[in-house]
Amino acid sequence: MEMAARPLRYSREDIIVAAVELLDNVGLPDLTMRRLAQTLNIQPSALYWHVTDKQTLLAAVADRILSRTATVPAGSSWDGALAAHAHAIRSALLAYRDAAEVVASSVALGLGGDATVQGLRAAVAMGGFDDNTTRAGASAILHFVLGHVWNEQQRAHADGFDAAAPSVKLTPTDWNDAAASAAADFDFGVTLLVSGLAEQRHARVSRTGA
Amino acid sequence: MEMAARPLRYSREDIIVAAVELLDNVGLPDLTMRRLAQTLNIQPSALYWHVTDKQTLLAAVADRILSRTATVPAGSSWDGALAAHAHAIRSALLAYRDAAEVVASSVALGLGGDATVQGLRAAVAMGGFDDNTTRAGASAILHFVLGHVWNEQQRAHADGFDAAAPSVKLTPTDWNDAAASAAADFDFGVTLLVSGLAEQRHARVSRTGA
DNA sequence: ACCTGAACACCGTTCAAGT
DNA sequence: ACCTGAACACCGTTCAAGT
Numbered sequence: 477m478e479m480a481a482r483p484l485r486y487s488r489e490d491i492i493v494a495a496v497e498l499l500d501n502v503g504l505p506d507l508t509m510r511r512l513a514q515t516l517n518i519q520p521s522a523l524y525w526h527v528t529d530k531q532t533l534l535a536a537v538a539d540r541i542l543s544r545t546a547t548v549p550a551g552s553s554w555d556g557a558l559a560a561h562a563h564a565i566r567s568a569l570l571a572y573r574d575a576a577e578v579v580a581s582s583v584a585l586g587l588g589g590d591a592t593v594q595g596l597r598a599a600v601a602m603g604g605f606d607d608n609t610t611r612a613g614a615s616a617i618l619h620f621v622l623g624h625v626w627n628e629q630q631r632a633h634a635d636g637f638d639a640a641a642p643s644v645k646l647t648p649t650d651w652n653d654a655a656a657s658a659a660a661d662f663d664f665g666v667t668l669l670v671s672g673l674a675e676q677r678h679a680r681v682s683r684t685g686a
Numbered sequence: 687m688e689m690a691a692r693p694l695r696y697s698r699e700d701i702i703v704a705a706v707e708l709l710d711n712v713g714l715p716d717l718t719m720r721r722l723a724q725t726l727n728i729q730p731s732a733l734y735w736h737v738t739d740k741q742t743l744l745a746a747v748a749d750r751i752l753s754r755t756a757t758v759p760a761g762s763s764w765d766g767a768l769a770a771h772a773h774a775i776r777s778a779l780l781a782y783r784d785a786a787e788v789v790a791s792s793v794a795l796g797l798g799g800d801a802t803v804q805g806l807r808a809a810v811a812m813g814g815f816d817d818n819t820t821r822a823g824a825s826a827i828l829h830f831v832l833g834h835v836w837n838e839q840q841r842a843h844a845d846g847f848d849a850a851a852p853s854v855k856l857t858p859t860d861w862n863d864a865a866a867s868a869a870a871d872f873d874f875g876v877t878l879l880v881s882g883l884a885e886q887r888h889a890r891v892s893r894t895g896a
Numbered sequence: 897a898c899c900t901g902a903a904c905a906c907c908g909t910t911c912a913a914g915t
Numbered sequence: 916a917c918c919t920g921a922a923c924a925c926c927g928t929t930c931a932a933g934t
Contacts, residue, residue: 482927484898485897485898485899486898486899492917507930508925508926508927510925510926510927516923518899518900519899519900519901520927520928521899521900521901521902521928521930522898522899522900523927524927524929525897525898525899526898529916529928530927530928553856571820573870576807577794580833580836582786583837584833584837584840585840585844586837586841586844602845608870608871609874611871612870612871612875613874613878615834615837615871615875616830616834616874616875616878616879618833619829619830619832619833619834619837619875620826620829620830620833622829622830622833623790623794623828623829623830623833624825624826624829624899626790626792626794627794627825627829628795630795630796631796634795634796643928660818660822661818661821661822661825664819664822664823664826665825665826665829667824667882667886668823668826668878668879668882668883668886669826669878669879669882670882671881671882671885671886672877672878672880672881672882672885673878674881674885675881675882675884675885676877676878676881694917695916695917695918696917696918714900718906718907719907719908719909720906720907720908728917728918728919729918729919729920730907730908730909730921731909731910731911731918731919731920732917732918734908734909734910735916735917735918736917739908739909740908740909827918
């Protein structure tokens with residue numbers, strides 16, 4: 477029901493910001509080019525002056541959602557920095573509806589999340605690992621983070637408005653428990669990967685290029 | 687160009703099998719209800735007598751793709767069984783185009799992959815971990831596997847038919863190298879999680895329910 | 897530089913009706 | 916029990932044309 481008059485002209489940035497907002501309001505399945513155009517009071521075709529296609533727009537949306545997670549907290553241990561980074565990514569994703577799915581898709585397509593990957597690698601590299609280990613370790617962490625939060629957000633949406641399994645009816649108290657155990661499970665997964673990496677460091681297994 | 691006459695009547699199983707085959711042939715974006723109906727020589731609406739909607743069909747497709755990975759190899763160590771299971775899931779996914787994306791979506795939706803999750807948990811449980819650790823550990827592994835193979839399959843498709851980054855032109859030799867290093871990275875990720883779990887076992891950290 | 901208008905080639909899903 | 920025919924309410928994208 478937004479009736480604010482539109483500016484005479486939009487920038488590409490405006491389109492991306494509006495897309496992030498629409499994503500958060502209606503979810504990924506309803507984030508369509510036509511609906512986005514509608515909220516901006518322009519024709520659908522006008523969007524294609526600013527972005528080449530929907531996939532590219534979604535990649536830009538993903539990068540914007542992740543934009544505050546690129547910096548590595550300096551002056552701490554590599555394992556602490558890595559865990560902190562993983563948690564920062566989770567927080568950024570939880571801030572927008574369906575964000576994990578959008579980011580996971582863009583990352584899989586190789587279109588987004590580049591700065592975030594760099595940040596994770598930087599944290600791993602602090603541990604003095606070789607390049608291959610750094611790359612593989614960072615991407616293992618990223619995959620876990622995206623998969624976990626994707627599940628988390630999907631369950632939240634299902635429990636919020638769906639019948640799901642009619643046998644288990646969730647009360648607000650259960651909802652808090654679910655959120656707490658999701659956070660605990662996330663932390664556990666991160667710990668698993670970080671300590672696995674630490675173990676690798678101790679074992680000094682050679683992992684030089686293919 | 688299949689011109690084989692269709693049977694008088696299809697079963698739900700026939701629909702699922704045809705969907706898996708179509709997925710492998712044309713990929714997920716082109717796996718539409720209308721196109722599936724076309725390959726079966728029936729009207730699109732006829733599909734809805736067999737399945738309630740596309741989401742449910744895709745969940746059934748996911749379960750079928752994973753169907754040969756549910757059993758735990760008996761008589762080995764828990765960590766060996768777990769790693770073997772992870773590799774079995776990867777193999778099953780690599781057998782069909784875009785399989786990782788289909789399975790990841792179904793798992794996130796909570797609609798499929800149940801038997802596979804049970805199998806992973808059974809392997810972890812062999813290590814004598816408590817229920818929470820078993821659940822969280824198994825799902826961490828599954829998230830990594832799905833994320834990794836999703837990337838792997840997406841890159842394979844991009845390199846096969848796309849311009850991608852015109853700066854790097856991939857030769858068949860590079861293609862082999864890429865496949866080998868993908869396998870190595872996968873194995874490394876699995877090792878990270880398994881050894882992280884082993885470490886947890888040694889440390890005997892209490893992780894009783896929320 | 898930025899947008900409109902109109903079209904193209906599609907989607908998933910429902911539902912009465914047929915056999 | 917299984918399928919047809921026809922419709923509904925949408926999609927993403929292109930492209931000439933306007934300002």
